[in-house]
Amino acid sequence: MEQIIVKRKPRKCPKCKGDVYEILFGEPICSEKEMFKRTGKHYIFYGCIISDNDPNWACSKCGQEFRKE
Ligand SMILES: [Zn+2]
Structure with missing residues (x-):
């Protein structure tokens, strides 16, 4: 998917x-x-996929990824 x-x-x-989460x-x-209970913030867990252009945020509904400029 295009970021x-x-x-x-x-x-x-x-x-x-949809809501966009970190x-x-x-x-x-x-x-x-559990993370939401603890922090009051929604997060999306991505596991250990580290690349040069990791997205910073993603849509909770369709999974669209966003990356900071
Ligand atoms: Zn979306």
């Missing part, structure tokens, strides 16, 4: 109007739900 390059985190996905990389310490 969308943005200056800052979009509030809503421009494609489906992506966390690495081994998750708990579930996404």
Whole structure:
């Protein structure tokens, strides 16, 4: 999927109007739900896929990825 390059985190996905969440990389310490309970923030866990152009945020509905400019 093509990433969308943005200056800052979009509030809503421009494609489906879904909520856009911050992506966390690495081994998750708990579930996404548990993380929300703990931090009050929604995250999407991406596991250990580290590349040169990792996205910073992703749409919770359609999975559209966003990367900081
Ligand atoms: Zn979307």
